[in-house]
Amino acid sequence: MDSNFYLSTIWSVLKALPLTLEIWLFGVAIGLVIASGLTWMRASGYKLGEYFARAYVFVFRGSPLLVQLYLIYFGLSQFDFVRHSPILWPILRDPMYCTILAMALNTAAYSSEIFRGALRAVPVGQIEAAKAFGMPTFTRFRLVTLPIALRLALPAYSTEIILMTKATALASMVTIMEMMGTAQKIQHDTFRPIEVLTCAGVIYLLLNLSIARLFAFVEYLLSPHLRPPPEQSQQIKPVPEVL
Amino acid sequence: MEFLNNLLDQLSTAYELLAAGWGVQLLWGISWTLAVTVVSMLIGATLGSLVAAAKLSSSGGLRFIGESYTTVFRGEPELLIIYLFYYGGTQVLTGVARSTGSIGPTDIVNMPSFLGGVLAVGIISGAYQAEVFRGSFLAIHRGELEAARAYGMSALMRFRLVIMPQVLRLAVPGLGNVWQLTIKDSALISVTGVAELMLSANKAARSTHHSLLFYALAGILYLVMTSISTPIFEKAERYTSRSFVRPK
Amino acid sequence: MSADLAAAAKSASPPGDDKAAISVKDMRKSFGDHEVLKGISLEAHKGDVISILGSSGSGKSTFLRCINLLELPDSGEVRVDGELIRMKQGRDGRQMPADIRQVERVRANLAMVFQSFNLWSHMTVLENLVAAPTHVLKRPRAECLEQAEALLKRVGIWERRNYYPPHMSGGQQQRAAIARALAMNPKVMLFDEPTSALDPELVGEVLRVMRSLAEEGRTMLVVTHEMGFARDVSSQVMFLHKGEVDSLGEPKEMFARPPTQQFKQFIANFNK
Numbered sequence: 001m002d003s004n005f006y007l008s009t010i011w012s013v014l015k016a017l018p019l020t021l022e023i024w025l026f027g028v029a030i031g032l033v034i035a036s037g038l039t040w041m042r043a044s045g046y047k048l049g050e051y052f053a054r055a056y057v058f059v060f061r062g063s064p065l066l067v068q069l070y071l072i073y074f075g076l077s078q079f080d081f082v083r084h085s086p087i088l089w090p091i092l093r094d095p096m097y098c099t100i101l102a103m104a105l106n107t108a109a110y111s112s113e114i115f116r117g118a119l120r121a122v123p124v125g126q127i128e129a130a131k132a133f134g135m136p137t138f139t140r141f142r143l144v145t146l147p148i149a150l151r152l153a154l155p156a157y158s159t160e161i162i163l164m165t166k167a168t169a170l171a172s173m174v175t176i177m178e179m180m181g182t183a184q185k186i187q188h189d190t191f192r193p194i195e196v197l198t199c200a201g202v203i204y205l206l207l208n209l210s211i212a213r214l215f216a217f218v219e220y221l222l223s224p225h226l227r228p229p230p231e232q233s234q235q236i237k238p239v240p241e242v243l
Numbered sequence: 244m245e246f247l248n249n250l251l252d253q254l255s256t257a258y259e260l261l262a263a264g265w266g267v268q269l270l271w272g273i274s275w276t277l278a279v280t281v282v283s284m285l286i287g288a289t290l291g292s293l294v295a296a297a298k299l300s301s302s303g304g305l306r307f308i309g310e311s312y313t314t315v316f317r318g319e320p321e322l323l324i325i326y327l328f329y330y331g332g333t334q335v336l337t338g339v340a341r342s343t344g345s346i347g348p349t350d351i352v353n354m355p356s357f358l359g360g361v362l363a364v365g366i367i368s369g370a371y372q373a374e375v376f377r378g379s380f381l382a383i384h385r386g387e388l389e390a391a392r393a394y395g396m397s398a399l400m401r402f403r404l405v406i407m408p409q410v411l412r413l414a415v416p417g418l419g420n421v422w423q424l425t426i427k428d429s430a431l432i433s434v435t436g437v438a439e440l441m442l443s444a445n446k447a448a449r450s451t452h453h454s455l456l457f458y459a460l461a462g463i464l465y466l467v468m469t470s471i472s473t474p475i476f477e478k479a480e481r482y483t484s485r486s487f488v489r490p491k
Numbered sequence: 492m493s494a495d496l497a498a499a500a501k502s503a504s505p506p507g508d509d510k511a512a513i514s515v516k517d518m519r520k521s522f523g524d525h526e527v528l529k530g531i532s533l534e535a536h537k538g539d540v541i542s543i544l545g546s547s548g549s550g551k552s553t554f555l556r557c558i559n560l561l562e563l564p565d566s567g568e569v570r571v572d573g574e575l576i577r578m579k580q581g582r583d584g585r586q587m588p589a590d591i592r593q594v595e596r597v598r599a600n601l602a603m604v605f606q607s608f609n610l611w612s613h614m615t616v617l618e619n620l621v622a623a624p625t626h627v628l629k630r631p632r633a634e635c636l637e638q639a640e641a642l643l644k645r646v647g648i649w650e651r652r653n654y655y656p657p658h659m660s661g662g663q664q665q666r667a668a669i670a671r672a673l674a675m676n677p678k679v680m681l682f683d684e685p686t687s688a689l690d691p692e693l694v695g696e697v698l699r700v701m702r703s704l705a706e707e708g709r710t711m712l713v714v715t716h717e718m719g720f721a722r723d724v725s726s727q728v729m730f731l732h733k734g735e736v737d738s739l740g741e742p743k744e745m746f747a748r749p750p751t752q753q754f755k756q757f758i759a760n761f762n763k
Contacts, residue, residue, distance in 0.1 A: 062423075063465040064430035066441060067458055074454035081245050129609035132559055133623035133675065134599030136592075143622055147613050162318065169320030173434075180322060193330035201319050201327070208318040225612050225655035 009186055009199045016182040017203070023096070023168045023178060027103030028161055034108035039115040053112065060109035065167055069102040073174050095174035103167055110160050118153035119145065151222050158215035162208050169204075179203060257456055265447045265457070272443030273464060279361055279429040279439055284372075284422060286365025291372025298377050309373070316370035321428050324367055329359035329435040360432030368425045375417030379410040412483040419476030423469045430465070440464060510573035512537045512710045513558070513601075513679050518567030520550075520557055527553050528564070529734040535679065535727075538708040542721035542742070545731035546757060551714045552606075554731065555683050558712070559601045560594055563587060571597050572678055599627050602672035606684040608664040610656035616643065616667045617652040620674045628675065635674065642670040646700050662693030669700055680704070682713040718761050722746045730754045 038056060041049035060068065073095060082088045091097045122145050130140040172181035183200035187193045220227075261269075297309030316324065332354030340346045383406065391401045433442035444461035448454040511534045520528040527550045535541050545551040557564040560576070563585065569576045576597055577589040588594045610619050620639035624630050643649040646666040648659070656664050665685055672680055685701070686694045698720055705711060705724045715721060721728050721742060728742045730753070738750045749755035 058470070059462075059466065062469040063462045064427040064441070066430050066433075067444075067462045067465060070445075070448075070454070071458040071462060074448060075458045076455065078453070078455040079246065079249055081249075123612075125605060125607055125609035126611055128561055129603075129605060129611065130623075131561060132598055132601075132603040132605075132681075133671075134595040134597075134627045135623065136595055136627075139626050143626060144611055148611075151613065166318075166320040169322045172322070180320060183323070184326070187326070187330060191334070193326060193334050197323055197327045197331065201315075201323055204320060204323065205315060205318050225614075225657055228658070 005190075005192070006195065006199060009183075009196050010203065012186060013179050013182050013200050013203055016177060016179045017207075019176070020165075020168050020171075020178040020180075020207075023099055023103065023171055023176070024165055026100045027168070028107060028164055030100065030104035031107035031111060031164075034104060035111035035115060038108060038112035039119070042112065042116050043119060057109045057113060060106050061113075065102060065106050066170055066173065068106055069099060069170055069174065072102050073098040095171070095176055099168075099171040099174060099176060102170075103164060106167070107160060107164050110163075111157060114153050114156045114160060115149070117156070118149040121152050122148045147222075151219075154215065154219050154222065158212065158219075161215070162211055165204070165208055165211060256453065260447070260451055260453060260456070265443075265451070268443045268447060269440065269457075269460065269464065272438060272440035272461075273468070275437060275439040276426065276429050276441075276468070279357070279364065279432060279437065280422070280426050282361045283365040283368050283425050283429065286361065287368030287372045287421070287425070290366060290369030292376055294369060294373035295376035295380065298373065299380060313370045313373050316367050317374075321364075321367055321431050322434070325360060325363040325431055325434060328363040328366075329354050329356065332359045332362075354435075356432075356435040356437050360429075360435045360437050364425060364428050364432060367428060368421055371421045371424060372418065375414050375421060376410060378417065379413035380406065382413050383409045408483075412480075415476060415480040415483055419472065419480075422472055422476070426465065426468055426472075511535060511570070512539070512572060513712070514568075514570045515554075515558060516568040516570075518554065518557055518564050518569075520553055520562065520564045527734050528557065530567075531731070531734075531736055533712075533729065533736075535710055535712060537710055539727060540705045540709075540711045540713065540725040541727045541729055542725035543712065543714045543729045543731065544716075544718075544721055544757070545737075549731040550734045551731045552683055555603075555681050555712060555714050559598050559603060559681060560588060561603075571600055595627070599623070599675055600678045601681055602675045602677035603681040603683065604665070604668050604672050604685050606688050608656070608661070608668045608688070610664055610668055610671070612656050615653050615655055616648070616659075619656070619667065620671050623671070624674050639670070639674055642673050643667070646670045647696075660693060661689045662696045665689065665693075665697045666700055669697070669704075673704075679710045679712065682711060682715065684714050684716065686715065686717055716761075718746075718758065730757065732757075 038053045041053040044050070072092065076082050076088075076092050082092055091101070126144055126148060127140065130144045135143065168178060169180035171178050172184055175181070177185070179200055183196050187196040190196065260266075294309045294312050297305040298313070300306060300309075333351065336352040336354060337346075337350075340350075340352045341348060346352060387405055387409070388401065391405045396404065429439060430441040433439060433445060436442070440461055444457045448457040451457070514532075514534045516532050517530045518528050518532070519526070519530055531550075531554055533541065543551045543554065553562055556562040557567075558569055560569075565585065574593075574597070576594060578586045579589040581587040610616070611622065614622060617636070617639055620642065621632065621635045624635040624638075625632050640649060640652065643652050646669060648663050648666055648670075651659055651663060651667075656667070659667070669685075682701070686697050689697065694717070698717060701711075701713070701720065702724050713720070713725065723742075725742050728740060728745045729736060730738045730745075730751075732753045738745065738754050740750065745754070746758065749758060
């Protein structure tokens with residue numbers, strides 16, 4: 001076997017890993033901010049905000065991410081005001097920014113549903129106890145509702161974040177040379193798609209497994225109350241199996 | 244208002260463009276998208292039930308194969324799987340044809356794009372369906388299986404009379420999600436040249452320079468497809484769980 | 492603390508028209524068409540221990556939860572230490588608190604003990620005891636910690652101070668919940684069926700703690716099914732039947748000569 005070819009392919013794809021991670025990190029982070037806004041709108045009790053959030057989730061969950069990406073990258077530049085805007089144009093003509101934006105908008109829809117579910121799943125008794133002790137709304141949210149909801153949201157949210165790692169590959173469709181784009185190019189040049197894509201596949205898999213591990217560890221840190229009590233815990237293996 | 248003018252411009256040209264043949268193109272695109280999705284779902288259902296059975300089996304080897312399948316095909320970018328089946332298929336077919344001497348040393352046998360796309364999306368769909376089936380099986384009340392055994396039913400009878408109907412009932416909502424996922428994944432096989440909705444919209448956008456119009460239309464059509472399937476699956480859920488609804 | 496001292500503590504609060512620790516006037520509450528509370532009044536003075544009895548569906552838990560506004564009563568007045576909780580007409584026609592700050596302040600004085608404990612599951616026992624005093628009463632953390640440890644010693648679970656609630660037995664959790672309520676130095680303690688969710692063998696340890704609180708002169712409203720506690724510990728017994736006060740009086744008297752047919756039947760069912 002031609003192990004040099006494998007090694008050089010893996011090395012070339014790995015050189016694009018920072019770019020993949022950059023898209024992923026910014027997409028997820030901005031998405032988290034938007035998702036929090038949407039969750040707040042859904043929970044606030046304002047009818048208008050609630051309808052907006054519902055419509056948003058419906059649109060972004062119901063259509064493929066690729067369509068959303070093309071609509072942002074190719075579609076929005078149809079507007080003259082976009083092309084002439086000193087703020088919008090530098091963002092919307094750049095495929096990198098467009099990918100990050102599309103990913104953020106998309107993951108926000110899914111994440112906000114996860115957060116909403118988690119908020120609703122916080123046991124009523126826990127919130128009632130906080131009320132009964134005179135905690136003001138914000139204190140109650142910070143000390144009781146939020147920590148419990150975060151813990152409940154974590155498993156589903158980590159799955160969503162792994163979906164986002166996969167989604168970064170779409171950046172290659174708008175000329176970004178992240179890992180998928182790089183693999184595509186090597187495959188075109190060498191006409192050895194099986195070998196090249198296998199190399200890229202292994203890297204993606206390892207990346208996702210590490211992210212899953214990381215989240216499992218965070219989950220472990222956040223849930224001392226779900227572990228066995230102190231004197232028994234020595235016999236328990238710390239990190240649970242995932243993925 | 245430049246924005247409003249632009250929008251009105253777009254709207255007035257929209258009708259002309261659609262009437263000029265792009266509308267029919269999009270309709271063909273929809274039917275190909277549905278065809279791809281249905282075939283992929285069927286491939287996925289077959290693979291998914293086998294993989295679910297493997298994951299639930301008592302044999303460690305089978306469990307490992309099942310786990311690997313779901314981990315790999317849920318963990319890889321869909322695009323990568325599609326490229327692997329399309330270009331990889333071409334690589335294999337060409338290799339075989341060259342070695343048997345049926346084509347010249349510089350000729351290429353292309354993977355049929357529909358086949359390549361449907362296999363890739365079907366295999367991904369299978370990974371998600373396997374999880375749905377496995378979850379449904381685990382949700383069956385253990386007592387019912389014990390009862391079936393206690394009444395002397397054979398393994399096949401237990402499967403046909405007790406397990407199968409229940410798994411189907413419990414799996415319907417999950418399968419609804421996978422169906423929507425598969426519709427959305429089908430948009431990616433436009434890269435192989437299957438003339439489904441995404442590719443039709445792409446072609447129209449490129450040749451008319453009206454990207455906004457055609458991508459927005461595609462988005463809306465996908466929305467329609469994913470949202471009309473929701474009530475259908477809800478109806479299916481009601482039908483399959485009719486014995487669990489209390490009579491009024 | 493002896494029974495004499497408790498009696499002394501009680502007699503120290505002058506009887507009659509002084510400020511009651513808590514007073515409820517004509518409280519009404521409906522869920523849909525179903526009227527759960529049909530005008531209930533109650534007055535508790537400092538050191539009073541009032542047991543609220545009634546079969547399930549009599550409205551006794553709703554009554555308690557209406558006092559600290561976990562449920563919003565449709566009408567009626569609640570005064571804590573003479574201070575009226577001000578209500579206003581909401582947009583949907585139901586009444587709601589006029590000033591949520593006032594409600595929060597009052598609630599901090601009415602520490603509640605729940606049937607299902609409701610200890611915050613993501614905090615250790617010690618953190619549970621410290622959370623409200625530091626964040627609601629704004630007391631210094633060191634002082635709160637010191638008091639919390641003392642309270643945990645008193646209810647006998649100091650060794651478990653660093654445990655999370657799910658790691659303790661029901662009885663231990665409820666004792667921790669009582670300590671959490673005490674950490675607020677409340678004027679009145681509300682107990683909502685504190686022993687109903689416990690296994691029978693764990694009821695005793697919780698009742699012992701409650702009895703010692705009664706003996707040191709705490710003002711307590713106790714919704715309960717524990718006839719022994721109602722008869723021996725409380726200073727008054729209130730019996731609710733179908734959303735109304737059926738009878739009210741001294742426990743010894745009430746149990747010796749049930750004033751109404753309903754109450755007679757109620758205790759008869761329990762003694763079976």
